[in-house]
Amino acid sequence: MFALSDQIPRNNHTTLLPYLNLLPHNLTTTTTPPPPPQDETSIANLVLKSDPQTLTTALQNHPVQWTPELVTRVLKRLWNHGPKALQFFKTLDRHHSYTHSSAAFDHAVDIAARLRDYKSLWTLVASMQTRRLGPTPKTFAIITERYVASGKPDRAVKIFLSMHHHGCPQDLNSFNTILDVLCKSKRVEKAYSLLKIFRGRFRADTVSYNIIANGFCLIKRTPKALEVLKEMVERGLNPSLITYNILLKGFFRAGQIKEAWEFFLEMKNRKCEIDVVTYTTVVHGFGVVGEVKKARKVFDEMIGKGVLPSVATHNALIQVLCKKDSVENAIAVFEEMLRKGYVPNSTTYNVVIRGLCHAGKMDMAMEYVHRMKNDECEPNVQTYNLVIRYYCEAGEIDKGLEVFEKMGSGDCLPNLDTYNILISATFVRKKSDDLMVAGKLLIEMVNRGFLPRKFTFNRVLNGLLLTGNQGFAKEILRLQSKCGRLPRHLECYCFFSLWNRNLSGHQLVILKPTVYVLHRMELLLRRYRKEETFIPVLKVKDEMDVTLIQVPTYSIVHELPIGFQNVIVCYLSFYGLTSIFLSLYNQGNVETIGLDDAATRLGVERRRIYDIVNVLESVGVLARKAKNRYSWKGFGGVPKTLQQLREEGLRENFNTFNGNNYVKVNNRKEKSLGLLTQNFVKLFLCSNVDLISLEEAAKILLGDAHDPSMMRTKVRRLYDIANVLSSMNFIEKTHHPKTRKPAFRWLGTRGKSDNGSANTSVLNESKKRIFGTEITNTSFKRTKVVSTIDENSNQITKTHLQMLVKCEDLENEVDKSNFEQDLRHSSKNFQFGPFAPVTVSVSKFGATQNSTVKQVHDWESLASTYRPQYHNQALRDLFVHYVEAWKSWCSEVAGKNPIQLIS
DNA sequence: GCTTCCCGCCACACA
DNA sequence: TGTGTGGCGGGAAGC
Numbered sequence: 001m002f003a004l005s006d007q008i009p010r011n012n013h014t015t016l017l018p019y020l021n022l023l024p025h026n027l028t029t030t031t032t033p034p035p036p037p038q039d040e041t042s043i044a045n046l047v048l049k050s051d052p053q054t055l056t057t058a059l060q061n062h063p064v065q066w067t068p069e070l071v072t073r074v075l076k077r078l079w080n081h082g083p084k085a086l087q088f089f090k091t092l093d094r095h096h097s098y099t100h101s102s103a104a105f106d107h108a109v110d111i112a113a114r115l116r117d118y119k120s121l122w123t124l125v126a127s128m129q130t131r132r133l134g135p136t137p138k139t140f141a142i143i144t145e146r147y148v149a150s151g152k153p154d155r156a157v158k159i160f161l162s163m164h165h166h167g168c169p170q171d172l173n174s175f176n177t178i179l180d181v182l183c184k185s186k187r188v189e190k191a192y193s194l195l196k197i198f199r200g201r202f203r204a205d206t207v208s209y210n211i212i213a214n215g216f217c218l219i220k221r222t223p224k225a226l227e228v229l230k231e232m233v234e235r236g237l238n239p240s241l242i243t244y245n246i247l248l249k250g251f252f253r254a255g256q257i258k259e260a261w262e263f264f265l266e267m268k269n270r271k272c273e274i275d276v277v278t279y280t281t282v283v284h285g286f287g288v289v290g291e292v293k294k295a296r297k298v299f300d301e302m303i304g305k306g307v308l309p310s311v312a313t314h315n316a317l318i319q320v321l322c323k324k325d326s327v328e329n330a331i332a333v334f335e336e337m338l339r340k341g342y343v344p345n346s347t348t349y350n351v352v353i354r355g356l357c358h359a360g361k362m363d364m365a366m367e368y369v370h371r372m373k374n375d376e377c378e379p380n381v382q383t384y385n386l387v388i389r390y391y392c393e394a395g396e397i398d399k400g401l402e403v404f405e406k407m408g409s410g411d412c413l414p415n416l417d418t419y420n421i422l423i424s425a426t427f428v429r430k431k432s433d434d435l436m437v438a439g440k441l442l443i444e445m446v447n448r449g450f451l452p453r454k455f456t457f458n459r460v461l462n463g464l465l466l467t468g469n470q471g472f473a474k475e476i477l478r479l480q481s482k483c484g485r486l487p488r489h490l491e492c493y494c495f496f497s498l499w500n501r502n503l504s505g506h507q508l509v510i511l512k513p514t515v516y517v518l519h520r521m522e523l524l525l526r527r528y529r530k531e532e533t534f535i536p537v538l539k540v541k542d543e544m545d546v547t548l549i550q551v552p553t554y555s556i557v558h559e560l561p562i563g564f565q566n567v568i569v570c571y572l573s574f575y576g577l578t579s580i581f582l583s584l585y586n587q588g589n590v591e592t593i594g595l596d597d598a599a600t601r602l603g604v605e606r607r608r609i610y611d612i613v614n615v616l617e618s619v620g621v622l623a624r625k626a627k628n629r630y631s632w633k634g635f636g637g638v639p640k641t642l643q644q645l646r647e648e649g650l651r652e653n654f655n656t657f658n659g660n661n662y663v664k665v666n667n668r669k670e671k672s673l674g675l676l677t678q679n680f681v682k683l684f685l686c687s688n689v690d691l692i693s694l695e696e697a698a699k700i701l702l703g704d705a706h707d708p709s710m711m712r713t714k715v716r717r718l719y720d721i722a723n724v725l726s727s728m729n730f731i732e733k734t735h736h737p738k739t740r741k742p743a744f745r746w747l748g749t750r751g752k753s754d755n756g757s758a759n760t761s762v763l764n765e766s767k768k769r770i771f772g773t774e775i776t777n778t779s780f781k782r783t784k785v786v787s788t789i790d791e792n793s794n795q796i797t798k799t800h801l802q803m804l805v806k807c808e809d810l811e812n813e814v815d816k817s818n819f820e821q822d823l824r825h826s827s828k829n830f831q832f833g834p835f836a837p838v839t840v841s842v843s844k845f846g847a848t849q850n851s852t853v854k855q856v857h858d859w860e861s862l863a864s865t866y867r868p869q870y871h872n873q874a875l876r877d878l879f880v881h882y883v884e885a886w887k888s889w890c891s892e893v894a895g896k897n898p899i900q901l902i903s
Numbered sequence: 904g905c906t907t908c909c910c911g912c913c914a915c916a917c918a
Numbered sequence: 919t920g921t922g923t924g925g926c927g928g929g930a931a932g933c
Binding site for chain 3: 151187189190454455458595606607610611614627628671672673709712713716717
Binding site for chain 1: 906907908909910911917918
C-alpha cells in the first residue's frame with residue numbers, strides 16, 4: 001500500500017491502526033531505561049499464552065513497573081488479537097498499583113468497537129466518564145469511525161450529535177472529524193448534507209470544505225469537488241495549498257491526466273507556493289498512468305526549484321518504477337536515497353519488496369525483509385502479507401505458511417488480510433490437507449476477533465465437504481452459525497427448525513435479509529388465512545446493533561397444509577417479482593389491474609410495481625388507463641409493438657452502433673424507464689448483434705456523455721429492465737464467449753425453438769399462454785434454483801410452475817378435513833423448510849402433467865420438488881451435505897439449549 | 904473488489 | 919395542494 005499520508009489533511013483524532021504508529025525502538029541506545037523496550041513483546045507473549053484464570057496472577061507477578069506508555073504499547077502489539085487485548089486491559093484494570101490512562105482507554109474502546117462488542121465499548125466509555133478520563137473527542141472519533149466502518153453511518157452521526165450527553169461537547173474539530181469519517185468511507189453525500197445543516201452552528205472552516213472536496217475526489221467526482229471549492233470561496237473562505245493539492249490528486253485519481261497537468265501549471269502561474277506534497281502527487285500521478293519519463297522529469301525539476309523531495313516522494317517514484325519500469329531502476333533510486341542520507345520507512349521497504357516479488361525475485365525480496373530488521377525498521381504486517389501473497393501466488397503455499405508461522409511467534413500478529421490471503425491460497429491445489437489448514441485458520445481468525453465474510457465461510461465449508469472432511473465441516477458450520485454467517489437458505493432452515501421446537505417466546509438473533517424474507521412470507525400467510533386486518537405475527541425490532549425477532553406464541557406454519565410451507569419458502573426464492581406479477585394477471589380473465597392490488601398481492605411496496613408496469617407497458621403487454629389503473633393487453637400484441645419499435649429504431653439509426661443513435665435526454669419523460677426499455681429493445685431489433693452487455697448498452701444509449709456516475713445509474717436501470725425482460729423470456733442472460741462477462745441475448749424473435757420455450761411461438765401464441773412459467777435452465781436471481789432434471793426439464797418445470805401458479809386457487813380448494821388429514825398424515829416424517837429430500841420420481845410428475853388439480857393435492861411431492869435446487873451435480877451433492885451436517889449437528893445438541901444454535 | 908439487485912428518499916407530475 | 923409517479927443513488931448481497 002502506498003501511503004502519501006502527508007498529502008491529505010489528516011485528522012489528528014483518527015488513529016485507526018495504532019500499530020502502524022509503532023515507532024521503531026532501538027534496542028541498544030535507549031536513553032530512558034525503565035521499562036526496557038522488549039518488555040511489551042514479552043508481556044504480549046505472556047498474555048497470548050495465559051488463559052483468563054492465570055492471567056491475573058501472571059500480570060501481578062510480572063516484574064515490571066506498569067506505566068500508561070507500556071500498557072499502550074502492549075495493546076498495540078496485541079492489536080490483531082482483539083479478545084486477548086481486551087482481556088489484558090480488563091485484567092490490568094484490577095491491578096492494585098496501576099490505573100489506566102485516557103489513551104489506554106481509547107485503545108480499549110477502539111478494540112472493542114472493532115470486535116463489534118458494543119456493550120463493552122459503552123461500558124468502557126461510562127468507566128472513562130466516572131474516572132474523569134473522558135470520553136475525549138478522540139474517543140468519539142474512534143467510536144464514530146468504527147460505527148461507520150461496520151456500515152452504520154447514521155448511528156455514527158447520532159453518536160456525534162449526542163456527544164455532549166457524555167460530557168464531551170462538540171466543537172469544530174469534532175465536527176470536521178465526523179465529516180472526515182463519513183468521507184473516507186465514501187459517504188460523501190451524507191457528509192456534505194451534514195455540513196450544509198451544521199456549517200452555521202460549528203462555523204465550518206477551510207478544513208471542513210477540504211474534507212468534503214477530498215471526499216468527492218476519493219470517489220472520482222472531481223466536478224463536484226470543484227463545486228465545493230466554488231462554494232467555499234463564495235462563503236468567504238480562502239482555499240489553501242492543501243485544497244489545491246487535494247484537487248490535483250483528485251484529477252489524477254479520476255484519470256483526468258490532462259486536467260491534472262493544466263491544474264498544476266495553473267498553480268504555478270498563480271504563484272502558489274508549491275510544496276513537496278504537490279510534487280509528490282504529480283510524480284505519483286504520472287507514474288501510475290505509465291508516464292515514467294514525465295514522473296522522473298518532475299522529480300528532477302523539483303530539486304532545481306528548491307523543493308527537496310521527501311521520503312514519500314521517493315516512495316512514489318520507487319513504486320512507479322517498480323510498476324511501470326524495472327525493479328532494478330527502482331532499487332537504484334532506493335540506494336541513491338540512502339546515499340543522500342534519507343531514512344527509508346516501512347512503506348519504502350514494502351514498495352521495494354513488492355517490486356521484487358512482482359519480478360519473481362522472491363529470495364532477494366526476503367533479503368530486504370531481513371535488511372529491514374537490521375535497519376531498525378521492523379517489517380510490519382503489510383510486509384509479511386505481501387510476501388505471503390506472492391509465495392502463494394507462485395504456488396509455494398508451504399513457504400507462505402512458514403512466513404505466517406514466523407510472524408505468529410514473533411512480534412507481528414497476522415491481521416484479517418493475512419488470513420484471507422492464506423485461506424484463498426488453500427483452494428488452489430484442491431488438496432484435503434490444504435483445506436484442513438483453511439479450516440484451522442478460519443477458527444483461529446474468529447478466535448482473534450476477526451469476522452470472516454460469508455463467502456469465505458462458504459468456500460471453506462464447500463471445500464471441506466468436497467474433500468471428504470465432513471466432521472470438520474460440521475465444526476465450521478457451527479462456527480459459521482455462531483458468527484451469524486450462515487448461507488441464507490440454511491439460516492431460514494435453522495429458524496424454522498427452532499420454531500418447530502416450540503421455542504415460543506424466545507428471542508433469536510437473525511440476519512436482516514432473513515427478516516425481509518419472513519416479512520414477505522407473513523404477508524403471504526395473511527392472505528392465505530384471509531385476514532383482513534393486520535395482526536403482526538413476527539415482532540421485529542431493529543435495535544441498535546442486532547435484529548431481534550420475537551418468536552410468536554404459536555406457529556403459523558403449523559396451520560398450513562404440509563408441503564405448503566415448503567411451497568411458500570420456495571415461492572419467495574423461486575420468482576422474481578415480474579414472474580409472480582405475470583402469473584397473477586396472465587390468467588385470461590384479467591382485464592384491469594390496480595396498482596394497489598398488485599402491490600398487496602405481491603407483498604411489496606407500490607414503488608416496485610411501477611418499474612414492472614412501465615417495462616410491460618413499453619412492450620405493449622399493459623396499457624395505462626387512468627392513474628392507478630392499467631389494462632391487461634397480453635402478449636398477443638407484442639409482435640406488433642416490436643415491429644413498430646424496429647421500424648422506429650431503423651429510422652433513428654439504431655442499426656449502427658456509432659454512438660450517435662442515443663436519444664438526447666432533456667427532461668424527465670425522456671429519461672423514463674419505459675423509453676429506456678424501448679431503446680434497449682431497439683438495440684437488439686435493429687442490429688445483428690447477438691450478445692450485448694449492459695455496460696455496452698449503457699454506453700450506446702448514453703451517447704457521448706461518459707460521466708461515470710451517469711453510467712452507473714444507467715446500468716442500474718438496465719439491470720431493472722433486463723430482469724423484467726428476462727422474466728418474460730424476451731432476453732436471456734449468458735456470458736460473452738470471450739470475455740466471460742455477463743451479457744444478454746435476445747430471444748424474442750428468434751429464440752430457441754428446440755426446447756419449446758421459443759419466443760417466436762410465444763409472440764404468436766394466444767394470450768392464454770402463461771408467461772413466467774417458461775423457465776427452463778434459467779437460474780433465478782441469486783438463489784440458483786433450477787430444475788434438477790436437465791433433460792425434459794422444460795416440460796417438467798413448466799408443469800410444476802403452472803401448478804405453483806395455481807397455488808392461489810388450490811389453497812381454496814383444500815378443504816378443512818383434507819387439510820387436517822394432511823397434517824396428521826405427515827406429522828411423523830415431517831420434513832421442514834425447503835430442504836426436504838426429493839422423493840418424487842420423474843414419472844410421477846410426468847403423469848401429473850396433463851391431469852387435474854386432484855393429483856396436485858399431493859402437497860408434499862409438489863413441495864419437495866420445489867425446494868431450491870442446484871444446477872450441477874456437485875452442487876446438488878453439496879447441498880445434501882449441508883442438510884445432513886445440520887441435521888446431525890441438531891440431533892447432537894438436541895439435549896442442550898437450542899437457542900445457542902443461532903444466537 | 905466488482906457486479907447485481909433491492910430499497911426507499913424525495914422531487915416532479917398531474918388532477 | 920394533495921396524491922400519484924418514478925428518477926435516482928445508496929448500499930447490501932453475491933460472487
